[in-house]
Amino acid sequence: MNRYLWPLIAVVALLVFLVMGLRHGDPRALPSPFIGKPAPQFELPTLKNPDVTIGTQHMAGNYAIVNVWATWCVMCRQEHGFLLDLAASGAIPIYGINWRDSRPEAIRWLQELGDPYLASAYDADGRVGIDWGVYGAPETFLVDPDGTVVYKHLGPLDPVIWQREFVSRMNTGGAD
Amino acid sequence: MIPEIGQFALILALSLAIFQTVFPLVGAHRNNAAMMDVGRTAATGQFVFVAIAFVCLTYAFLTDDFSVLYVANHSQLALPTLYKVSAVWGAHEGSLLLWIFLLAAWTLAVARFSSGLPEAFAARVIGVLGFLSIGFLLFALLTSNPFARLVPAAVDGGDLNPLLQDPGLAIHPPLLYVGYVGFSVAFAFAIAAMISGDLDQRWAKWTRPWTTVAWLFLTLGIALGSWWAYYELGWGGWWFWDAVENASFMPWLIGTALIHSLAVTEKRGLFKSWTLLLAITAFSLSLLGTFLVRSGIIVSVHAFATDPTRGFFILTFLAVVVVGALVLYAWRAPSLDSDAGFGLLSRETFLLLNNVLLVVATALVLIGTLAPLVIEMASGGKISIGPPWFNIAFLVPTIPLVVLLGLGMHTAWRSQDKSAWLRTIRLPAITALVLGVVIPLLIYGRISILLFVGCAAAVWIVVLALILPIRSLFREKGTAGITRSALGMSVAHLGMGLFVIGVTVVSAFGVESDRALRPGETIEVAGYEFEMRELRNVQGPNFSAIEAEIEIRRDGDFVATLRPQKRQYLVQKNWMTEASIRAGLDKDLFVALGDQLGSNGGWSVRIQYKPLIRFIWLGALVMALGGLIAITDRRYRSKVRKTAAVDGAAAEATA
Numbered sequence: 001m002n003r004y005l006w007p008l009i010a011v012v013a014l015l016v017f018l019v020m021g022l023r024h025g026d027p028r029a030l031p032s033p034f035i036g037k038p039a040p041q042f043e044l045p046t047l048k049n050p051d052v053t054i055g056t057q058h059m060a061g062n063y064a065i066v067n068v069w070a071t072w073c074v075m076c077r078q079e080h081g082f083l084l085d086l087a088a089s090g091a092i093p094i095y096g097i098n099w100r101d102s103r104p105e106a107i108r109w110l111q112e113l114g115d116p117y118l119a120s121a122y123d124a125d126g127r128v129g130i131d132w133g134v135y136g137a138p139e140t141f142l143v144d145p146d147g148t149v150v151y152k153h154l155g156p157l158d159p160v161i162w163q164r165e166f167v168s169r170m171n172t173g174g175a176d
Numbered sequence: 177m178i179p180e181i182g183q184f185a186l187i188l189a190l191s192l193a194i195f196q197t198v199f200p201l202v203g204a205h206r207n208n209a210a211m212m213d214v215g216r217t218a219a220t221g222q223f224v225f226v227a228i229a230f231v232c233l234t235y236a237f238l239t240d241d242f243s244v245l246y247v248a249n250h251s252q253l254a255l256p257t258l259y260k261v262s263a264v265w266g267a268h269e270g271s272l273l274l275w276i277f278l279l280a281a282w283t284l285a286v287a288r289f290s291s292g293l294p295e296a297f298a299a300r301v302i303g304v305l306g307f308l309s310i311g312f313l314l315f316a317l318l319t320s321n322p323f324a325r326l327v328p329a330a331v332d333g334g335d336l337n338p339l340l341q342d343p344g345l346a347i348h349p350p351l352l353y354v355g356y357v358g359f360s361v362a363f364a365f366a367i368a369a370m371i372s373g374d375l376d377q378r379w380a381k382w383t384r385p386w387t388t389v390a391w392l393f394l395t396l397g398i399a400l401g402s403w404w405a406y407y408e409l410g411w412g413g414w415w416f417w418d419a420v421e422n423a424s425f426m427p428w429l430i431g432t433a434l435i436h437s438l439a440v441t442e443k444r445g446l447f448k449s450w451t452l453l454l455a456i457t458a459f460s461l462s463l464l465g466t467f468l469v470r471s472g473i474i475v476s477v478h479a480f481a482t483d484p485t486r487g488f489f490i491l492t493f494l495a496v497v498v499v500g501a502l503v504l505y506a507w508r509a510p511s512l513d514s515d516a517g518f519g520l521l522s523r524e525t526f527l528l529l530n531n532v533l534l535v536v537a538t539a540l541v542l543i544g545t546l547a548p549l550v551i552e553m554a555s556g557g558k559i560s561i562g563p564p565w566f567n568i569a570f571l572v573p574t575i576p577l578v579v580l581l582g583l584g585m586h587t588a589w590r591s592q593d594k595s596a597w598l599r600t601i602r603l604p605a606i607t608a609l610v611l612g613v614v615i616p617l618l619i620y621g622r623i624s625i626l627l628f629v630g631c632a633a634a635v636w637i638v639v640l641a642l643i644l645p646i647r648s649l650f651r652e653k654g655t656a657g658i659t660r661s662a663l664g665m666s667v668a669h670l671g672m673g674l675f676v677i678g679v680t681v682v683s684a685f686g687v688e689s690d691r692a693l694r695p696g697e698t699i700e701v702a703g704y705e706f707e708m709r710e711l712r713n714v715q716g717p718n719f720s721a722i723e724a725e726i727e728i729r730r731d732g733d734f735v736a737t738l739r740p741q742k743r744q745y746l747v748q749k750n751w752m753t754e755a756s757i758r759a760g761l762d763k764d765l766f767v768a769l770g771d772q773l774g775s776n777g778g779w780s781v782r783i784q785y786k787p788l789i790r791f792i793w794l795g796a797l798v799m800a801l802g803g804l805i806a807i808t809d810r811r812y813r814s815k816v817r818k819t820a821a822v823d824g825a826a827a828e829a830t831a
Contacts, residue, residue: 008502
């Protein structure tokens with residue numbers, strides 16, 4: 001085949017892809033493949049103390065949210081204030097996964113901005129992130145008392161999203 | 177009334193753009209001189225009417241005409257006059273008008289300075305540019321009319337986004353757009369050459385200065401944007417791998433490859449089809465950038481207001497332009513293969529590697545930019561994959577690029593004698609290896625492999641870039657000195673070296689510290705003491721602010737007083753961080769106010785120590801200067817109608 005056609009083929013493929021991107025309507029409509037499945041098991045050292053580990057079993061028995069964050073992530077800074085409010089309200093235990101970050105910087109971040117997390121797992125190489133299907137930061141998972149992922153939110157949290165997507169799911173789940 | 181005149185002028189410009197497209201293209205096909213002549217006249221007319229439209233919109237801003245929707249949304253009575261002018265291009269509709277205006281200006285320049293070109297070729301170039309004008313004018317008139325009225329008129333406007341109320345950002349978009357739009361000229365030259373099928377080395381020679389001008393403006397525009405992000409966004413970073421930044425960076429990378437590839441095509445008649453492809457790609461990426469920024473397909477810190485109809489329009493236009501160009505390419509390029517050979521150790525080899533590495537770098541940026549889109553389609557949220565991926569991925573092609581760049585400068589065309597070559601590079605190599613250890617270890621006190629590589633590479637480029645100019649300075653009387661293009665190349669590469677050293681040192685030794693600080697308290701960061709003297713309220717024209725006075729001392733000696741502000745803009749009610757910076761060539765000291773902590777009067781303060789960060793923008797400035805020197809080369813000033821034969825002196829000339 002004519003090798004001078006390859007740029008054309010590549011561009012047509014890219015254009016098709018971009019059209020699909022534009023047609024993709026409601027960005028929040030499609031669920032994550034992890035929803036309704038048991039949360040992936042993990043066991044990681046905590047951020048503040050490398051000798052202590054934290055894992056899925058610590059979260060069992062209660063609704064909990066798992067928030068994936070990093071100091072390089074601008075949107076994480078944006079949602080941090082809300083996480084602090086949420087933690088102060090005592091509505092739900094918040095666990096963090098500090099993802100692809102440096103430990104001293106992450107600790108400093110928490111000291112300076114406040115720490116909303118019961119504990120943060122330190123996932124330096126992003127391996128647990130892969131198990132959890134993390135694409136980027138911030139992401140927040142809602143895990144029910146049986147350890148099932150009920151909901152996953154991509155992007156920064158805010159009070160509106162919290163009420164609409166998280167609280168509603170906790171009420172229906174808590175009724176049984 | 178005035179806005180209607182503006183809108184009518186745009187419609188007239190559109191009809192003239194149609195004339196500017198049809199007549200020269202048909203005329204060139206039929207070899208009809210009268211028809212071809214229409215092109216220049218129509219291009220001039222189009223420019224005049226677009227300029228009238230632009231003036232009308234500016235007038236609406238200056239007179240606070242809030243019956244115009246765009247003005248009501250993006251201006252305000254109390255907005256300082258400078259920002260009323262820059263608000264013209266502060267959002268989608270107006271910046272599109274700026275784009276159209278600059279395209280018309282470039283077209284006028286081509287029409288004016290193309291008298292040396294064969295008539296049919298110049299006509300085709302003007303025709304292709306006219307086609308691009310039609311696309312953008314239709315885009316403005318159909319989906320993004322800047323003159324749409326607001327009934328009833330607003331009493332006061334919604335104000336310009338406070339992030340954009342900054343002198344740096346007032347001139348950043350025009351510079352960037354001059355570059356973006358400038359690649360349309362290289363594109364038009366490529367299309368014209370492919371339509372005529374007459375693709376010899378003259379084509380490369382004509383295209384080169386235009387491409388270099390576009391490239392140098394793009395360089396300045398990107399550098400200014402980076403500088404703005406550094407002091408205005410309040411985080412102290414200078415590059416965020418944000419989708420919009422990437423949208424300007426990709427055409428820059430391909431434009432850089434194009435400049436180098438054009439050199440080979442001009443001097444040696446090689447890489448013809450490749451050069452054409454780069455010319456098409458550079459402009460296509462400019463269009464893709466426009467699409468990404470204006471369609472809302474990707475979230476970004478500075479994406480424009482989004483609208484899917486606009487997205488579809490640009491995508492359709494992009495498809496027509498790029499697919500059309502590539503079909504033409506697939507048809508014409510096979511006949512262009514040259515059988516001229518070159519030795520393994522020759523400038524051609526290095527320029528080929530330069531091209532491959534730059535294209536790989538562009539591909540990595542493109543993948544990283546589009547990856548969130550793939551993710552969004554698969555799962556549904558808007559996120560970024562983050563700088564860590566880019567920072568690592570981007571180093572892979574750039575480290576060899578930087579090393580090879582130094583070698584390529586001192587390698588002759590066709591084939592290079594190995595022993596002479598080794599003699600030239602031996603001393604610079606040793607200097608680089610030594611200083612690569614000395615700079616980080618002795619000045620900054622720490623070393624790592626990446627630090628060594630960065631510093632050594634920077635010294636390597638700087639030394640090698642200085643050899644030709646210095647030799648020329650101390651040459652024997654009566655011998656020929658360095659040509660402007662070779663000097664331009666040396667200066668641009670010197671800029672690259674300064675940039676590399678800046679990036680290396682600031683990323684390794686920069687200190688960022690978020691601390692709590694109360695009036696009267698002192699903290700120490702990077703060997704400097706920062707004392708908060710007081711906090712006070714200040715009032716600006718359209719904002720009120722809290723200002724901290726922070727005194728910096730080193731070992732007790734006064735260094736500077738910084739006054740960072742936290743501003744609340746009165747109309748849009750959002751808070752903005754105005755960092756205060758003590759800038760120096762050796763280091764910046766940067767203080768930004770964060771948020772109030774509790775009720776004890778403490779504030780979170782972000783303090784940064786940024787060694788050599790000025791070298792990043794200085795390097796870009798010097799690169800642009802190199803481009804400026806290169807286009808003043810004598811051979812672009814002479815009439816270029818006669819064929820540009822490759823002469824012996826070419827071996828001395830540019831890359």
